[in-house]
Amino acid sequence: MQIFPCPFCGPRNETEFHFAGELGKERPDTTQEVAAPDWATYLYAQRNEKGPVREVWMHLTCSELFVMERDSVSMEVVGSGSLREGAE
């Protein structure tokens, strides 16, 4: 059982959280023409880094999205911060 730090609720069990995606995905402006490869990149491409990662998570019990920095190999959590401010 890992412990994740919700910036709003404090440290909680991992089972309360939902992985929402890697940080930094920008939705293309779909009112303009979006080329198929660009849309596919937005939809599906993942950096999927081995080592330090910055991800968006949702704390399901408070419904807040936040940014968490952790290591995808050691599972160490470095820190978290609100989505607006980015990771601390």
Add this chain to the structure above:
Amino acid sequence: MTRYSAFRLLREGLRGHSGWGQAWRSPQPKPAYDAVIIGAGGHGLATAYYLAKNHGVTNVAVVEKGWLGGGNTGRNTTVIRSNYFYPESAALYDLSVRLYEKLSRELNYNIMFSQRGMIVTAHSEPEMEMAARQVNAMRLNGVDAEFLDRDQVRKMAPLLNFGPDMRYPIHGGVLQPRAGTGRHDAVAWGYARAADALGVDIIQNCEVLGLIVEAGRCVGVHTSQGDIRAGIVGAAVAGHSSVIAGMATRDLPITSYALQAFVSEPLKPVLDTVVLCPPFGTYISQSDKGGLVIGGGLDRIPSYGQRGNMPVQETVLAGLVEMMPALASVKLLRHWAGIVDVTPDSSPILGPSGLDGLYLNCGWGTGGFKAIPAGGYLFAHILATGQHHEISRPFDLARFETGHLIDEGAASGIAH
């Protein structure tokens, strides 16, 4: 290659087994090969074997950062099946089952493919309707399938919970009789031995550190044992596919997760088939040695850590006790995890990577073991001809741009 047979075994037994040769060599890498395959797991080794056997390309190296067969090939739950819904998947996985059926004799290595059948249970009337849709789809795909009612399931797997207070009562299920289990390590070793005999160099403890790219084309790999140039490079590295793609500065539609598996202490035979109960997120079979081999769903946290995490252990094993309560007191011997490469549609990626000269065999997610022969067969075809095989074409990376996803999970309601 020393040929294996009952007669030879008999003779070697009488002379202290001194006559067996190496199953494979441990060669030094040559400076260049016609083809270099990254990853000596099942897929990489099978690719090398079929390159040599089907296409006559024998100047091949398989480079492996650890020991051959040490990734997901040696960490899975050994299930082999082709109970798929879409014709594209059925063609792929049934090719694999058919190759598996004759693999022991082809490789002269007993991989112990045991076709003891696999049941996927259904737990409500809507699920029975979905099961019917599935059985019909499989039969139309040319794959064996039987629709079982509750009593038929009970007869085949009496350990299942038919108690009155079960949360998800069993209504019936889908059986694929030709499905079963194989000896996972033997698949890697069998392919390695056969490929080696055809001249393939399998180079263990040789980590790929980077790609050699010249004029926009991948022409080799930098490794911990020096540079190796190649006419063509194929990557079959499962959970680490994104790492290799990252060397080519490309992002793949892949997320790596840990997938856990469990084995119990050996028991006398209690379970003849593979059984998957989707609402409990658990499936189980009994190995020839007697251990119950248990698997479940992915971990919930993207991960490269090859170890299990307790919440998923509890979910899978608690699910097993609900599914087969008589197993509650059986002791768990070991659990472990592999890193699997999960695509958005849970179907594999076969074909060009986007970097000239570099090809991908990845994205098998939780189901790579059963696909080893087909993955190798098709990937060898792609590397040798530069063209897709008809069966591999739908699995090209291009599907994510065209939208032609092959999403079995969404189609059939059957977890995979």
Add this chain to the structure above:
Amino acid sequence: MTSHRTTRAALIDLGKPLRFTFDGTAYQGFEGDTLASALLANGVRVMGRSFKYHRPRGPLGAWVDDPNAIMGVTLNGRSLPNCPATTTPLEDGMQARAVNAWPSARFDIKGGLDLFHRWLGAGFYYKTFMWPDWHLFEPMIRKMAGLGDISRNVLEDYCADQVHDHCETLVIGGGAAGLAAARAAAEGGQNVVLVDDKPVLGGGVHQLAGVEDFAPRDWVASEAHAIEAAGGRILTATTAFGIFDHRMVGLVQNGPFGTAPRLHRMRAARIILATGALDRPVTFASNDLPGVMTIDAACEYLARYAVLVGKRIGVLSNNSLADDKLAMLAEAGAEVVRLNPADGAICALGRKQVRCVAQGRNSHKVDTLLVSGGMTPLVHLWRHAGGKLDWCTERQAFLPGAAPEGMVAIGAAGGTFDLDAALAEARAAGSGVPADAIPSRYKLTPLWPEPGSKGRQWIDFQHDVTLKDVELAARENYVSVEHLKRYTTLGMASDQGKTSNMAGLAAMAAVQGRPLPEVGTTTFRPPFVPVPIELYHGHHEKQLWHPLKRLALEQEHREIGAALGEYGGWLRPGWYGTGDAKAHIRQEILTARNAAGLFDASPLGKIEVIGPDAEAFVDFIYYNTISTLKPGHIRYGFMLTEGGIVMDDGVIARLDRNRFVISCSSSHVGSVRTHLEAWRQDGNDPDRIFVHDLTDHWATLTVAGPKAREVLTDLALDMDLSPTAFPHMTMRETRFAHSPLRVARVSFTGDLSYEMSIRRSKAAELWQALVAAGERIGAAPIGVEALSILRAEKGYIMIGKDTDGETMPHDLGFGVPRQKKKVAFIGDRSLHSVKANGARRKMLVGLTVSVGDKALPTGAHLVEGTPLQSVGYVTSSYDSPTLGHPIALALVENGTERLGESISVWHMGETRMATISAPCAFDPEGARLNA
């Protein structure tokens, strides 16, 4: 049989004799014995048979390291398979049987297999059984393999407690070092938990003459007392079986035989590892004979259980620690014959037990042969936590190296084998006050397997892996330590290689002429000892596994005879009445069509979206344009995934300019809420949109049918119900019983329909009023089953049933927004992919069958061509009581372009014909809907 019990003071209670049987023979032991110690006391040597060759075996160790004595045990009608005799506390009335042996361990019918050993070496099965087919040989091999047999019966009340716990310092291991460290930490003011896997604390301390001027037992008692006096907790019979991410330690606490153990999920700020070390066996010819045992095991049997394992004992040791222990055996009356490893290889002789040991030309008659090949620190947990190992040449062992965060290894686990040094180290670790290290006095002469030497020399006792097998693996180039393990099965037995792994590595190193540390170690995987699967299960059983959601009106439904069943995670009325369900459902449908049906729709989603940006937000969330919706009006629409796939359908109502209510499918409420929250916070200004899920707070009751207006009229609500004042797809707010009531004119049956939402607490009052009003005009409650048919008659879909993971809105006849909607919305770009624009999309249609034909089977496929190809499938199919003939919905390639065509329907090998029609079979003009 002679008694091996001595008069030495030990940890057993001679005042409490216990009777038990082994392989049918009755014996007596004492409280405090293990099955193994009691059998040894009775002179029993053969306690099991090996896995492959069925060789007779006795215990090699005295605790978790023993690979040999494995038993099925029955007590009071409860049987457990594969119980290690060395760790199973004896209880009165136990009936034990050796596994893998028949009729007994001593006379095993399969013992003759050993004669064929030369053909059954490592990996022999990979080389044969291929012709004609593996399936011919497999059943026989399967039957031969396996250890214990399980009862097919479920053990009643076998349920593991599971507790969460935490502490500042967790000390694992209650030997000298663990006790001293825990005491120092507790007295330093820390919240300490000490766990020890044995029932009695002290580890190897009981073998000593004394500890710091105390008798061992007194010292242990005083340390334990001091720990508890300082507020520390002690858990005995509790094994730390794994360390998981973020320093979570799994503890298994064992209770009496036949009860499920308790799981502690212990989280500790700091872990002190004091797990000790194992004495390792020595590899020599016939080293598997019963009577061959480690020196440490023999001393444990004597110290803890007052069992002297032999009268005339041969001893082979390569280290000072084992040498120091031998005195106690002699004191207890054994005749000890020392053998010097330097005098050459030894060989054990005997059939079912060791009778003699030969070394060169010398041979000695012995009844027991004790060996020590040096100490192997127990570093399993260290590795689970990610700690590194360093090879120590002096000790010929892997010792804890670079430490995982918050963890330290002390005492024998850390390679400190001398008591004074271990205590000093432990106290320093516990208190945090550093102490000077005391130099090690441990002396050892390496004693490893010697390749090429004679005889059968066991490396892995349970799995029958011998030195020759390791040599064969090396010859065949299975030289990676993992290949060695997997090819020979070395270290994969139920003892997890506690005794065999080091010998295996050393053997491979010796065969290849490489330094041992270069060979490396295999991965140490949890659990440290096998644990029952139940441990992970606990009380989440039966209906508590995924508990069902309950309706506010469950009691009311029960009272009128509802047949409750699970629908999308909720317990809901499927129909009302007992007996023939089909007849009830049919009657409910006719009631709904002729008068009105009363339906509890409470699980239907009620998610409000509020705020100045709400309008733009729902426009983005929905496929359909919502911004043009006027307050008080309702629109049907889809939510899509970014991939363009229909995720949910339902209606959205606009309450006022900045306030919407989303009515999503019952089973999608959670996912829709998460979806809305994610998009609200990512890509929008979360201060200008508020998402509020009221699904569980409000009940929803629906009146549907041609007489629905009469039912509502009877309620005397303060509202104009006329079709012009309150038309289809509008919503009104009023009050019922002094509580706000929302009434929506939406329909899932195709008839005039009112959906009323009210606070949960008022639901019963409204329901009773509706039932009473309904009775007067022939309306009655209807269940989910009737509704499923009613909606299918009208051609209304259920997401996930009539759609699949490829369905886009234009497949369902809703193509306009895809072409016309100007603002961005989720999934928009994906609706124009090659696939989305392609031919052969599966589209929603109806299917009709010839007069008199039966309903089509749901799940049947629609097929074309030769060979037959699937072009779709039947998604919903019923006998329609309203229409008097079968109806069906299907997804068919290009379906909407093929209305009127006939098509083959294929089910389990049989083919029928049907005609493609529009999905709506009931009131296609919508006159009843708009009534």
